[in-house]
Amino acid sequence: MFEAVELGRKISKEEFAKGEQELRTGLLKAQFALRDQKFPVIVVIAGVDGAGKGDTVNKLHEWLDPRGLETNVFGTLTDEERTRPPYWRFWRTLPPKGRVGMFFGSWYTDPIVRRAYGAIGAAKLDQEMRRVAMFEQMLVEDGALILKFWFHLSKKAQRKRLEKLESSKKTAWKVSPNDWKHHKLYDKFVKICERALRQTDTAYAPWMLIEAGDDNYRDLTVGRKILEALEQRLANPKPTTAAHAVSAAHDTSTVTILDKVDLVTKADPKEYDKQLPRLQGRLNRLTRAAWEKGVSSVVVYEGWDAAGKGGNIRRLTGAMDARSYRVISIAAPTDEERAQHYLWRFWRHVPRAGQVTIYDRSWYGRVLVERVEKFAKEAEWSRAYSEINDFEEQLVEHGIVLTKFWIHISPEEQLRRFEERQKVEFKQHKLTDEDWRNREKSAAYEVAINEMIARTSTSLAPWTIVPGNDKRVARLTTIKTLCDRLEEKLK
Amino acid sequence: MFEAVELGRKISKEEFAKGEQELRTGLLKAQFALRDQKFPVIVVIAGVDGAGKGDTVNKLHEWLDPRGLETNVFGTLTDEERTRPPYWRFWRTLPPKGRVGMFFGSWYTDPIVRRAYGAIGAAKLDQEMRRVAMFEQMLVEDGALILKFWFHLSKKAQRKRLEKLESSKKTAWKVSPNDWKHHKLYDKFVKICERALRQTDTAYAPWMLIEAGDDNYRDLTVGRKILEALEQRLANPKPTTAAHAVSAAHDTSTVTILDKVDLVTKADPKEYDKQLPRLQGRLNRLTRAAWEKGVSSVVVYEGWDAAGKGGNIRRLTGAMDARSYRVISIAAPTDEERAQHYLWRFWRHVPRAGQVTIYDRSWYGRVLVERVEKFAKEAEWSRAYSEINDFEEQLVEHGIVLTKFWIHISPEEQLRRFEERQKVEFKQHKLTDEDWRNREKSAAYEVAINEMIARTSTSLAPWTIVPGNDKRVARLTTIKTLCDRLEEKLK
Numbered sequence: 013m014f015e016a017v018e019l020g021r022k023i024s025k026e027e028f029a030k031g032e033q034e035l036r037t038g039l040l041k042a043q044f045a046l047r048d049q050k051f052p053v054i055v056v057i058a059g060v061d062g063a064g065k066g067d068t069v070n071k072l073h074e075w076l077d078p079r080g081l082e083t084n085v086f087g088t089l090t091d092e093e094r095t096r097p098p099y100w101r102f103w104r105t106l107p108p109k110g111r112v113g114m115f116f117g118s119w120y121t122d123p124i125v126r127r128a129y130g131a132i133g134a135a136k137l138d139q140e141m142r143r144v145a146m147f148e149q150m151l152v153e154d155g156a157l158i159l160k161f162w163f164h165l166s167k168k169a170q171r172k173r174l175e176k177l178e179s180s181k182k183t184a185w186k187v188s189p190n191d192w193k194h195h196k197l198y199d200k201f202v203k204i205c206e207r208a209l210r211q212t213d214t215a216y217a218p219w220m221l222i223e224a225g226d227d228n229y230r231d232l233t234v235g236r237k238i239l240e241a242l243e244q245r246l247a248n249p250k251p252t253t254a255a256h257a258v259s260a261a262h263d264t265s266t267v268t269i270l271d272k273v274d275l276v277t278k279a280d281p282k283e284y285d286k287q288l289p290r291l292q293g294r295l296n297r298l299t300r301a302a303w304e305k306g307v308s309s310v311v312v313y314e315g316w317d318a319a320g321k322g323g324n325i326r327r328l329t330g331a332m333d334a335r336s337y338r339v340i341s342i343a344a345p346t347d348e349e350r351a352q353h354y355l356w357r358f359w360r361h362v363p364r365a366g367q368v369t370i371y372d373r374s375w376y377g378r379v380l381v382e383r384v385e386k387f388a389k390e391a392e393w394s395r396a397y398s399e400i401n402d403f404e405e406q407l408v409e410h411g412i413v414l415t416k417f418w419i420h421i422s423p424e425e426q427l428r429r430f431e432e433r434q435k436v437e438f439k440q441h442k443l444t445d446e447d448w449r450n451r452e453k454s455a456a457y458e459v460a461i462n463e464m465i466a467r468t469s470t471s472l473a474p475w476t477i478v479p480g481n482d483k484r485v486a487r488l489t490t491i492k493t494l495c496d497r498l499e500e501k502l503k
Numbered sequence: 504m505f506e507a508v509e510l511g512r513k514i515s516k517e518e519f520a521k522g523e524q525e526l527r528t529g530l531l532k533a534q535f536a537l538r539d540q541k542f543p544v545i546v547v548i549a550g551v552d553g554a555g556k557g558d559t560v561n562k563l564h565e566w567l568d569p570r571g572l573e574t575n576v577f578g579t580l581t582d583e584e585r586t587r588p589p590y591w592r593f594w595r596t597l598p599p600k601g602r603v604g605m606f607f608g609s610w611y612t613d614p615i616v617r618r619a620y621g622a623i624g625a626a627k628l629d630q631e632m633r634r635v636a637m638f639e640q641m642l643v644e645d646g647a648l649i650l651k652f653w654f655h656l657s658k659k660a661q662r663k664r665l666e667k668l669e670s671s672k673k674t675a676w677k678v679s680p681n682d683w684k685h686h687k688l689y690d691k692f693v694k695i696c697e698r699a700l701r702q703t704d705t706a707y708a709p710w711m712l713i714e715a716g717d718d719n720y721r722d723l724t725v726g727r728k729i730l731e732a733l734e735q736r737l738a739n740p741k742p743t744t745a746a747h748a749v750s751a752a753h754d755t756s757t758v759t760i761l762d763k764v765d766l767v768t769k770a771d772p773k774e775y776d777k778q779l780p781r782l783q784g785r786l787n788r789l790t791r792a793a794w795e796k797g798v799s800s801v802v803v804y805e806g807w808d809a810a811g812k813g814g815n816i817r818r819l820t821g822a823m824d825a826r827s828y829r830v831i832s833i834a835a836p837t838d839e840e841r842a843q844h845y846l847w848r849f850w851r852h853v854p855r856a857g858q859v860t861i862y863d864r865s866w867y868g869r870v871l872v873e874r875v876e877k878f879a880k881e882a883e884w885s886r887a888y889s890e891i892n893d894f895e896e897q898l899v900e901h902g903i904v905l906t907k908f909w910i911h912i913s914p915e916e917q918l919r920r921f922e923e924r925q926k927v928e929f930k931q932h933k934l935t936d937e938d939w940r941n942r943e944k945s946a947a948y949e950v951a952i953n954e955m956i957a958r959t960s961t962s963l964a965p966w967t968i969v970p971g972n973d974k975r976v977a978r979l980t981t982i983k984t985l986c987d988r989l990e991e992k993l994k
Contacts, residue, residue: 044932066824066825066826069825069826070821070824070825072825073820073821073825074817074820074821077813077817078816078817078820078830078861079813079816079830079832079863080832081830082829083825083826083829085826090581090582090583091581091582091583092581092582092583114825116825116826182784185791300676322568322570325569325570326565326568326569329564329565329569330561330564330565333557333561334557334560334561334563334564334574334605334607335557335560335574335576335607338573338574339569339570339572341570341571346837346838346839347837347838347839348837348838348839370569372570441535
């Protein structure tokens with residue numbers, strides 16, 4: 013795979029000077045056009061040690077306008093990063109639309125280095141690369157332009173390069189003991205990289221191998237490839253990846269899981285008054301224990317309008333210490349959120365160790381309201397299922413207790429509550445015209461809900477369908493479910 | 504001071520139940536109205552150990568809608584917080600307009616605890632309290648409603664309370680060894696707190712002393728005071744603090760500092776070609792050394808339109824490793840930024856240890872463009888000088904190297920550049936109608952600039968006026984200035 017970039021390509025000083033002038037003008041122009049076209053550009057710079065990755069990044073900073081550009085380096089995890097799933101640190105640094113994010117070190121670094129040191133096996137590396145591929149696909153499908161460069165040097169060239177750097181006082185600091193350590197592992201390292209590259213060399217985010225022996229050739233080639241890709245994309249605003257809208261194959265005519273929810277059973281008020289504090293006490297103990305052990309939780313609330321989410325959440329939070337949780341109410345996104353992939357606004361609230369984040373409505377909006385109201389295109393919402401499953405897998409793998417509630421009520425009960433809200437002054441603000449409009453679309457919502465549950469109730473992150481006609485039953489159900497989940501995790 | 508809250512006030516269970524119902528309805532209604540009125544509410548809960556601060560916070564969470572509410576606790580500093588000025592962690596948690604932020608532990612905690620343990624002296628405590636008062640004043644003047652509660656217990660009541668908590672299995676966890684340690688320091692502690700409270704008991708953010716011996720009395724009183732303050736503010740949207748617009752006393756008719764800038768001297772191109780790489784090399788070495796020592800830098804660029812800020816910044820960044828700096832270009836604020844105090848958007852980019860943040864335009868927009876274009880009221884921009892001085896003092900005190908450049912060009916030179924931009928296709932995008940409009944207002948800008956320099960060129964954070972008619976001179980000046988500052992700091 014790498015032979016093609018061991019050809020000794022060079023560019024003379026004169027040729028470089030000429031090419032640089034032209035390239036720079038082009039890059040600045042493209043970067044300016046990018047601001048209006050509004051898609052993010054992600055440039056990954058990776059490759060063997062001593063290949064001059066840092067030099068190229070610096071050169072690109074010289075050529076581009078640094079005001080539309082951010083370079084991200086990923087050193088040791090900060091403690092805020094450490095207590096969240098590994099991709100959190102990448103999500104928080106993704107460039108918004110219209111900007112360029114350069115990734116010096118990226119989602120590739122850690123798996124490859126760990127594999128080279130033998131900390132993980134080949135199967136785990138493959139798994140990590142599958143995640144990388146999905147991550148990149150998701151971003152590209154959302155409009156991102158991803159450019160990945162792999163800087164290659166032969167083993168001999170690497171040794172020469174490191175020696176040369178070390179020989180000059182000006183550059184010796186660039187060589188770390190790690191570089192020599194990696195050099196000794198060169199053959200192993202290259203083999204692992206080849207495997208990783210092959211698995212992530214996709215049509216939507218292909219790798220570009222760069223021969224790194226000659227500084228001029230390397231820098232100019234990377235710059236030109238970036239310019240080429242930018243110009244191509246700017247000229248052709250539609251993403252070139254096939255937007256594979258798969259029509260849902262689920263049969264919606266038969267009896268669905270929602271039809272089977274027991275909406276009849278009521279809780280005896282006296283029994284409820286006894287049960288509730290008991291369960292809340294249990295939840296209090298469990299969330300305290302979770303806090304002490306650094307186990308964090310994510311609780312998702314979805315349900316029909318007027319299903320009683322707010323009151324339910326208050327019973328849950330009533331049992332917890334105010335310091336340990338945060339309720340994130342999902343309304344219209346802010347413009348910073350709109351400039352990112354739709355999952356970004358949820359990633360940013362992923363809890364730290366021991367904390368609980370309660371999402372009052374969530375990423376499922378993508379396949380519910382956004383689908384029904386056509387805010388999202390079919391291609392967008394239909395690919396969201398796997399994006400969501402992958403997101404949730406990352407939460408669970410990190411040890412987060414993930415609980416998802418669908419609070420279900422019958423159409424008749426919903427009508428009763430709407431009418432009650434109209435009557436009671438204190439509750440009027442809870443009922444908007446939109447609620448009535450949504451209600452008219454309940455058939456379309458039902459299709460969407462059923463498909464959502466069918467496709468995202470995974471063994472790692474199952475849905476809990478909560479019977480909501482009786483608020484007491486609903487409240488006891490959610491608290492008990494969360495208790496059981498926490499207990500299971502903490503035992 | 505505290506005798507007034509050692510009276511043994513109590514509220515019976517029945518009275519509490521009755522009051523609670525009414526209070527809750529009122530709080531929810533007020534919270535709902537708050538969303539439209541769009542001001543932030545900051546509730547500080549402080550006081551002696553064992554006074555039930557946590558219980559009250561939990562109660563408030565029960566009463567209020569948790570969806571418009573965030574409780575912030577400040578435990579051990581995370582490493583991302585540790586490498587930034589102390590107030591960064593408070594800025595990042597300030598509630599946006601329309602929301603309630605509860606501060607359980609706050610800007611008071613650390614100075615008081617450190618004083619109690621003897622880590623700082625009385626003078627330092629006073630200084631810290633002065634900073635607190637300024638911080639709160641700044642937020643209030645910007646529209647925030649600040650409610651500060653101090654929970655008091657007599658020494659005897661505290662001992663009883665701690666013993667009672669310890670005696671039950673359900674509550675024993677609430678008592679930490681620190682609580683008893685603080686109990687032994689009670690007299691000293693109370694004396695320090697009294698001093699701290701007195702100094703920060705201001706008209707705009709008064710302390711409310713709460714007798715904490717009886718749970719019912721304590722919770723209900725705090726709830727009622729919050730409701731009362733909210734209702735009052737909602738009924739009277741204009742902040743009650745006097746917006747003290749002080750007419751600037753500076754004489755602007757005489758020769759100003761800007762008139763004295765030497766705009767004639769030009770750099771010899773050959774000499775420049777020799778000097779520039781030499782200075783860049785020096786800057787490279789110095790920023791690397793700073794990175795290693797964890798010394799971070801903030802560089803501010805301000806200047807007339809077409810003063811050459813962009814090109815100047817590129818010469819500066821050209822000397823640095825792309826991994827070590829970030830250029831923040833200040834344009835229109837995002838809506839998340841608009842929902843906060845104007846300094847918030849600058850605080851969020853304060854660099855971590857060893858990093859450099861370059862602000863391309865900055866917080867000085869408040870006293871320049873916002874003043875001249877009347878985006879900010881006179882009361883707002885005229886108080887910004889001291890807010891800015893205080894902000895910069897915090898940066899410098901934390902060890903950050905702060906450098907502020909005003910790139911100065913003559914009106915004639917500006918016109919020449921505007922016309923050049925019009926002609927050269929490649930530069931046309933740099934010139935907008937706004938630039939021409941700004942130019943027409945140059946007299947007003949000049950007044951603003953002179954006042955800005957006069958009032959914010961402090962010994963801690965002096966302005967460097969950079970002669971900009973000759974771009975080469977300007978570039979050499981900024982790089983050299985930054986080098987000198989870094990060298991001074993690192994020696």
